[in-house]
Amino acid sequence: MTIQIGDRIPEVVLKYIDDGVQAVDTPTLFEDRKVVLFAVPGAFTPTCSERHLPGFVEHFAQFRERGVDVFCMAVNDPFVMQAWGESQHVPAGLRMLSDGNADLTRALGLEMDASGYGMGVRCKRFALYAEDGIVKQLFVEAPGEFRVSSAENMLAHLPG
Template identity: 75%
Template sequence: MSIQVGDPLPEVPLQRIRDGVETVDTKSLFGDRKVVIFAVPGAFTPTCSERHLPSFVEHYPQFRDKGIDVACMSVNDPFVMQAWGESQEVPDGLMMLADGNAEFTRALGLEIDASSYGMGTRAKRFALYAENGVVRQLHVEAPGEYRVSSAEHVLSQLD
């Protein structure tokens, strides 16, 4: 069963690169703020690199104007997420988070088996909006689609 609107975000570790690899728990990251977390099936993959992440980079100031933090998450290691963020010119403040063992993804119930593509377990493409660690909106894409998890769609739902 996947996470639902009204559910608390699961408490699991994620990683990011700051001054080296940093392991952070989701409660300390998301517990006392408004945040949009969007997940991609894989860093450097076509739709993720050409459309999904760029939409949040472009609209990041609009989220910040609303007092909302933004986090990009993928089942990749933190070094890949850092390199991808640099290659996409991700602005300071937009968090690039690694869920290397898919713990957060599984805890959300939003994993997919991408073994047929040589990618193993990955996150479904989704975006969620949470306030103080509780899911307020959840936008999960159908397989092969990119619509409801875009920055544009998420922003339209926040008004």
């Protein structure tokens, strides 16, 4: 079942690179903070690299001014996420998270079958806003679309 507004972020371990591969659980990422988590079907893919991630890079300071942390997630390994972040000039603080085995993706109910493209199980394109681990806003894109999960839309829907 797909996660809904009012649900708690499921407890899963994700990976990222910071002086080697690091593991972090979702309670550590989400509790006692305001977070926008956006997910893409794949690092280095066209829409993700040309529009989705660049929007969050461009508007990162606006999220931080509002006390919101920003995390990007994909079903890619942590080395790919690091390389993609470097190639996109991701600012320090915008964490590039690897959901390499699609554990969080499946727990959220947001997986999709991209095997027709040779990509296996991937995450649907989405963005959510959570406070203290509880989902307050959720925007899931229709297949092939990029509208509601943009940085601009997320900024427009943040409280206050």
